[in-house]
Every structure is written in structure tokens, then in C-alpha cells.
Amino acid sequence: MKVTFIGHSSFFIEWPECIWLFDYYEGTLPGIPEDKPLFIFVSHFHADHFNSAIFRLQAPAGTHYILSHDVIRHRKPKFLPENLYTMRPDELLTLRAGSETFQIHTLRSTDFGVAFLIRFHEKWVYHAGDLNWWVWKEESRQYNNNMTANFKKYTRPLLGLDLYAAFLPLDPRQEEWYDKGMLYILENTRTSHAFPMHFWKDYSVTDRFLSSPQGAPYEEQIVKINHENETFIFDDL
Secondary structure, three states, X not given: OEEEEEEOOEEEEEOOOOEEEEOOOOOOOOOOOOOOOEEXXXXXXXXXXXXXXXXXXXXXXXXXXXXXXXXXXXXXOOOOOOOEEEEOOOXXXXXXXXXXXXXXXXXXXXXXXXXXXXXXXXXXXXXXXXXXXXXXXXXXXXXXXXXXXXXXXXXXXXXXXXXXXXXXXXXXXXXXXOOHHHHHHHHHOEEXXXXXXXXXXXXXXXXXXXXXXXXXXXXXXXOOOOOOOOEEEOOOO
16 A cells, blocks of 8 residues: 555555545645546545545546535535545445455544545555544533544444554644544554644644654554655555
């Protein structure tokens, strides 16, 4: 698996059979091999997760779109491309890439849209979108309590899983609560490669997490991202 960080919550993942692109809204994309189909995932309609430019991306081997149901409602494009699938929370979709198939499971988000839990090569890959433990100082105790309950409820399908790769928000805007969502997933799954995201170009947030008593035990699992278009290759499939 080859992973390129595009920016914010967007990742370009290259497998032997296909390419996955998550939550693209800006940045430079790597070249798309002519022999690999492209699967574009959009977790929700927010402008930092979706750009209609994705509908102009055409891979020679075919392009497929897996969109949260809210994208079409809020950002309906002028035309709908072929091979477009919309998904609501708690749905299952099976797609084929060459001789291989993969299953896409959707989880309900604590914001808008869905998170994606994908089974491929007998591995689980998880992209959270905006499914995060969004507690804030300025919100009421009731709001934060409801958020806590919902986050734990919506992430219940992840508990105890072996996640080969997990793309998880680590948002410095939450101040001392910036790591609650990531830490909960790491504590309740067996994650091999955890990619921080949604950190608004504040790359120091990963060092902050790893230097904390809570984050230090996960140093081997955390993938430290230093800049946009940085690439990571994993040969442990």
C-alpha cells in the first residue's frame, strides 16, 4: 500500500489493483496509472472535504465515485457521472477492482455524512471523515455529553478490530481535547498505521500528541506527516 498525503483529510492510496482518493478539495494529485481504476470517496459535503473538480478526474481504466448521500443534496453537480454511488450511514457496498472485490461499510458521522470502513485484501481500512469526538470549551455540558455518547455509539463497529490503516482527525482547534477521538480509536482497536488528519496545516500537533503521556505508547503506529504530497509505502500486507 502506497499512501500520499494530499492535504487536510485527503489521501491518495495506491494498491496493486486500484487507486483510492479520499475527501479531495485542493492540492496536487499524483499521476494516475493507466492500468488502475480510480475510486473517489467523499465523506460529506463540507468545502474542506469536497470539490466538484473530482467529477473532472477521469482515469483511463475507469473512475468510480462513492459519495455520502448529503453531497448530492447540498452540492448537486451540473451532471452526474457514470459509476456514481451514494451511501447513507450503516450501508454496505461491494465493488470490484480487477480480479479483487472490496466491501465498503459506512458509519454515521457526529457531524455530516459518513465514515468509511473498507475491507480489502483481508484488511480493514478506516477513513473517519468528520466522525470525531467533537467536544469544545465553548459548548454547553449537555452538547458535549451528547457528543460523547454519540461518538461512542457511532464508532461501536470499530471496537476490537484490527485496522490496517486508520485516518483519524487530530484537530488542534479543540485545544486540550484535540486528541480525544484519535486516542479512543487507538485504545479500542489494534491499528497498525494511524494517519493524523484534519489538523489545518498545523503539523506540530502530531509531535504534541506523541510527546504526551497518552500518545507516547502509540509512537510505532502513528504516521508522522511533515508536508503535503509526502508519500509512505507499506510492504506488510
